Amino acid sequence: MRKIGVFVCHCGTNIAATVDVKAVAEALGHEPGVVVSCEYQYMCSESGQELIKDSIKKHGLTGVVICSCSPRMHENTFRKAAASAGLNPYLVEIANIREQCSWIHKDIASATEKAIILGKAAVAKIHLNTPLTAGESPVAKKALVIGGGIAGIQTALDIAEAGFEVDIVEKKPTIGGKMAQLDKTFPTLDCAACILTPKMVECAQNEKIHIYSYSEVTEVKGFVGSFNVTIKKKARFVDETKCTGCGLCTEKCPMKKVPNEFNMGFDNRSAVYIPFAQAVPKVAVIDPANCMMLKTGKCGVCSKVCTVGAIDYKQQDTYINETYGAIVVATGYDPIDLGKYDEFAYSQSPDVITSLELERLMNAAGPDGGTLLRPSDKKHPHTIVFVQCVGSRCDDSRGKPYCSKICCMYTAKHAMLIREKYPDTDVYVFYIDVRTPGKNFDEFYRRAVEQYNVHYIKGMVGKVEPKADGKLSVQASDLISREQLHIDADLVVLAAAIEPDKTARPLATMLTTQMDTNDFFTEAHPKLRPVESATAGIFLSGACQGPKDIPETVAQASAAASKAIGLLCKNSITCNPCVAHSDELMCNGCSSCEKVCPYGAITYINKEFTMPDRTVALRRVASVNPAVCQGCGACTVACPSGAMDLNGFSNSQIMAEVDAICK
Amino acid sequence: MQVNQKEFEPVIAAFCCNWCSYAGADLSGTNRLSYPSNVKIIRVPCSCRVNPMFILRAFQRGADGVIICGCHPGDCHYTSGNYFTRRRMTLLFSMLDYLGIERDRTRVEWVSAAEGAKFAATMNDFTETVRKLGPNRRLEDLRCRKQ
C-alpha cells in the first residue's frame, strides 16, 4: 500500500480565493493510501518545499500529490524537492487546481468540488506510479548548423569558439544568406557586407568549422547527443579543392544570360558562376540547367580555360554521413511571393519592387553600382511610394496573420537613405502602424520623418496601376485626414511579408520538431526556453523561429550556440524516462507500433522465450530504444494487445484518472 | 430513474495533449476565461496516447461526453501523433454512431497553446451540447451509476 502525502497550495489567494483549500485537503485525506494531507500558502516556496520534504521523511511517503498550479509550471520544482528528500521524482503528481480550476470558476462550491475530483484523480494515478530512472546516453562532441546566413554563421562561430567542431550546411553555393544581399543596416546605417563578410571569412578559416555549401540535409536519425545526419552535397561540377576562385571560367563562359539570383534578377550571370565577390567558399559552381556542356555535351570552355583543372562535368551528388550531438536550425526566411497581389501590379510593372529588390538596386555591388535607377527605363525615380504590410497582419489566405517585424525599420532606412542621397525625391510611406520597439529604433524612425521629411501616411494603398507614360498611379486612403490620395509614382516598393524558408517544413519533419501553422519552428517555451525546440538537442537560431532583425538574430544565434555548447560540454545526457516499453511476453511482433513511431525508436529482435507452456520459442518482439523514444504514446494505441505501454502515462494510470474523474 | 433536465450536470472528460491543448487550457486559466466546472482535464503527452479504451471507460464510469484535444494537424509536438489521432477517432466515433450512441457525446478539437479563448469556447459549447443530450444512457454501465 502506498503512503501518499497530499499538499494543497493556496498560491496566495490565487487558489484559495475560489477553492476551499482546507476542504480539499480534508477530503483528499480520506482517499485510500493518503497518510498526510495538508495545505500551505505557497508550496513552491522554500518553506513549502521544506514542508513536502519533511513529510516525505517523517511519514516515509511513497507518493506525493501536489494540488497547485499547472504541472507545466512547477512539476520540475516539486520533482526536485522530492528527489532531494530521497523520493523518486516520478512519484510526484500534480493536480492542476489553479489554471484549470480556481482561475476559471467563480463559484466556490463547484470549484472546490472540482478541485477535490482533480486531487482524487491524481491520488488514483499516483497509486500506480512507478519509480523511474532516467537513462544516460553519450554526446557526440560536434554540432550541425543548418543554414549559413547570419544566424547560422554566428552560431557556428560561437560553438567553434568554445572549442567544439561544427559543420554548416548551406543549400546555396555560398554562405551569407539574406544579410549578404542587404545594403545598409538599421538603425546605424553601417554597411551589411562590411560587418558580415569578415564573419564569413572567419567561418572559412576557423579549423573547427566545416562548411558544406551547396548541400542539403536529407535524413536525420537518432536523438539528442547522437543525431545521425545524411548530407547531400550537390554536384557543383567544380572540384572545390582545386578551384581558386579566380573567376576566369565565369568570364569565358559563353552562356551569360542567366538571371542573377543574388541581384534579384536585375542583371545576368554566366552558367558557371561565383554568386558574389565575397562568396565563401569562393568556388565556382556550374548551374546544370543552363550549362551547354551539361545539357548538350557541346562547349567545355570553362574546362579549357581553368588553369587548375577544377572543372569536372562528371561530378555526382555525394552523400555524407555524420554524427552530431546537437543540431541548430537556422534556415531563415524569404519574402512571400507577391504573385497574388494584383492590386499592387507587382507582376505587371518592373517598377513595382520588393524591399529586398530595392536593397540590391541601392547596393554599390548591385546591378547599377549603387545608383538608384528605375528598373524599367534606368531613370532616376523622383516619386517613390513605400507600401507597408504587404501580406503581413493579413486576415485572408494570401498573406500572413503575423507582423513581419522588420519592415517598419527597413522602410524607414530606405526612405532615409534615398532622401539623403537624392534630396529631390519625394518619398511616401503608407503604413497601418509604425512599430519601432528596439534600441534607437524610434529615434531612427523619427529622424526619417522629422529630419528627412519622409511623408508617412497612415493608410493603405488600394491600387497601383501602371500608366502609359511609365508612371505608376497609386490610389490610397489617408486614414487620418480621411482623404483619398492619388500619387503618380516612379517607383513603388512593397514591404513583402516574410515567411520561413520553404525547406523548413520538410526539415522539421526530419528533425521531428514542432512547427506552428505558419511554419515557424516552435520553441520549447515561449518565454523560458526561446532558443530550444521541444525536441531535445535541436536548437533554433534566427528567423526560422519567427521574424527577427539582425541584432535579434545574432543574439538568438549566440543563445542557441550557448545552449548547444552546454549540451556538447556534457559527456552524457540523461534521457526522459517517460518513454514507451514493450512487455515482451505479450508482444506479437506485428510491427504496428513500429509503423506509427515518428522517431524510429522501435526495432524488432528475435529472442528466445520460455513460454507459459514451458516451451522455448524464438519470437519476434518489439524493443524500444529509450534514448530515442520521446514518449508520445502513438505505439501504445497501435498495439492491440497492450504490450506497449508508456512510463508515466500508463494505460492503468490514465484509466485510474478517468475513473476518478467520471465517478 | 427520471433525471430532471435542469438538474442534470454532465460529466465531461477532456483528454488534452501536454504540449498544445493542455497549455491552451492553462492559458484560458491565465486569462480567466471561464468554462463549466463539469469539464475535467486528463493530461496525456499527445492526443495519440488516447486509446479508444479510455473513451469507452469514461462513458462506462459515468461520463456524458468525452472530448479529445490536441495540437493542430501539422503542429504536433511529436510531428505526426495527431494525424493518427484523427484517423483513430474518426473511425471510433463513426463506429459509436453506427451503434446508435449519440454522436454529439464525442468530439475532437485542435487547440493550440495560444488558443486559450478557443479552449474555453470549445468547452462551453461542448458542455452545453452534452447537457442538451441528457445523461449518457446508451453507453453506461449500470453498476457504476451514482447512488
Add this chain to the structure above:
Amino acid sequence: MQEAMIKRAKELLAEGIVNRVIGWKRGEFAYDSTPAIFETPEELERDFVYDDLTASNLSKYLIKESRKAGKILAFLKPCDTYSLNQLTCEHRVIRENIHVIGIPCDPKIDAEKIKAKGISGILGIKNDGVDLTIDTIYGKESMPVSEAIMEKCLSCKGKKHVTYDELIGEDGELCDSGRFDMVAELEAMTAQERYDFWRSQLSKCIRCNACRNVCPACTCEKCVFDNDASGIANKAAADSFEENMFHIIRAFHVAGRCTDCGECSRVCPQNIPLHMLNRKFIKDINELYGTYQAGEKPDSVSPLTSYTLDDCEASIVHERGTE
C-alpha cells in the same frame, strides 16, 4: 476436387517437399468437418475432405504450424489467402515454411441455415447446384441451394488467390457482391433504430470468445480482455456496457487488418452478425481514406498505421450522419 487435392498432397509428402498437410477432416455428420493435420497418405485417404461444407479458414493455424520443423502444405480458399497475407505482413507466420496450394471454391453451404428451416435429423446432404436434397431420419427434404449459402459466401470478395505457391484449378476473378449494402442500410436508420438493432444483437452475446479465437486477425499472445492487468479484462459481460465494449474494441483492434473473411459470424453460436461491425470499419476506411483491402498484398500498410496530411476531421461523423 477432393481427389486432386489428396493426390497432390500425397505427391508433395512423397517428394519430401512438405512433411505435413493442413486440411479438413471428415466429421461426425454429413455437414461437419474439423481442421486437421495429416502426416501420412493413409490419413489423407481416410479422413481428408473438401466439399461445399468445408468452410473454415485454416490460415490462423499456420501461426503455430509454420513455426514447427519442416514445411507444411496448406490448402487455402481464395478468401483464406487474404488472411495468410495479412498474417505474413504482421510477421505472425513464417511464410517460407508454408507451401500454399490455392484451391477453387464454390459458395459454401451453411448447415445452420438448413436447420433453421426446421430440417432436423440430417443424415446426408446432396447439392445438385440448384437444390439441396437432404436425407433425414424423418425422410427426404429439399430446399434451394441459394437459401442455404453461408453468409460469408454471399459477400464473396472473389475467387482470386492473393498468395499461393501453386494452384489446383484456375484462379478466379475479383467480384463485387455488394457486401456493404447491409451496413449502408443500417447507417440509414435513425440512431434509436441502430441502437435498438445492435442492442438486440449484442445482448445475445455469451462471451464465448469464439469470434475472437477463430479470427485470423486476433492473434495477440494475450488478449486485453483476458489480461487482468489491462484494466478492461472481462470474462463475461456483467453489464450491457461490457457487451458493447468487447465488440467495439475487438472491431477496433482488427480495423485495417480484418480481411472480411467472415469467420466471426460463421462461428457465433448466437448468430450475431459480427461481420457487420468489422465491415463498418472497412466501409469507412474505403470511403474516407481510399479503398483498402487488408491482406491483398503481403506488405500493405494498414490505414490505421498511416495517415495523410489532409485526412478528414473526426467531425465528418457529425456532418454526414443521418439522425
Add this chain to the structure above:
Amino acid sequence: MLRISIDRLNELFDAAAEKQTLYIPVDREDGGAEYKKYEKGMKLSRSLNTVRSAKDFFFPQTEDLMEFRVDKKNIEVKDIRSEAEDFVIFGVKACDVRSFSILDKVYLSDPVDSFYKNRRNHGVVISMACTHPAETCFCTAFGIDPLSPEGDAVCRMDNDYLYISALTDKGNAFIEQISHLFEDSSETEEEFGSKYRDIFSRLPLAGLSTDAFGGDKLDEYFNSDKWGELSESCIGCGTCTFVCPTCQCYDIKDFDTGNGIKRFRCWDSCMYSDFTKMAHGNPRLTQLERFRQRFMHKLVYFPACNNGEFGCVGCGRCLARCPVSMNIVKVMKDLEVKK
C-alpha cells in the same frame, strides 16, 4: 394424463403467467431459440432446444455475490442476497432437466451454494417430452429417456394436444393453479411414448455407448496419445462450455464501480488459458491439457465422484456449436478406438 388442445396453449401460458413469472422457449429471428419471460401472445418454440441451455435459470452466466462499500477509509461488506421470486420454466427437454440434477450434485452438496439453492427452491421445472430429436442428440447414451423427462411436471405434445402430468408436489401445485384449463385424457405415458420411440433408434448416435468410460478409467485415458491430435484443432473458445447444460465452473471477480466493489461470479471455461490460474501460474499449460480437462471431467472425474453418473446429458449443443466441430462424441469414439 391431463390434456389441453394446442390451439389453447396461450390460454395456459396466460393463466400461468398470472400466478408467477413464466419462461418459455421462443424462436428468434436468427433461427435460434431462447427462453424468454412470457408476455401475452408469445409463441412457444417448436425447436428441439434453445441455443443456451436452461441452466441459466439456476446458475446464471453472471451473478453478483456481495458488495463492498468504501466510505472514507472504512470498508463495509454488504450481503446482497435476497429471496428469489417464484418462477416456472416451461418446456425443458429431458437432457436439460437431467442437467439440473447434475448441477444439484455440485451446488447442493456441502458446502451448499446458497445462491443456487435459492433459485432452485423457487423454480418449477415443467419438462417436455422430445418427439423430434436432431442428429446431434445422444441423451439415451446417458440413460435419459427423452420421452419421459424428469422435472416437477412433464408435458407431452403431439399435433393436437399437450398432455401434462405432475411428478412432484411443486408440479402438482402448478397444475392446480390452472387445472380448469385441462381435461382428462385416457392417453397414457406409455402410449404416447410408443409412438415416437422408434425415431430414437434411427438417430446416428443411437449406438453411442459410455461403457468404456467411468470413474475408474483415469489411467487408461489420461495419458492417451490421442489427446494431441484431438485437441489440435481446438481454438480454445468457450462455446462448448457456455452452451453446455452441465458445465458448472465459475470464476469470481471484483468490479470496482467507483463507489465500491461488486463481487460477482461468472461462468468460466476450462478451455480458457487462465482457467484455475493461481498465484504460481496455470496448472494446465497447453490447450491439450485444457481440452483433456473438459472431457476427462465429464467422462471420468465426475462419475468418479458421483456414483458413476456422467457429467454429460447428450443434448448435442456442443456438437452443433463448436466452431471446429470437435466434440465429446468424437472424443469418445476416438479414445475408444485406441483401446
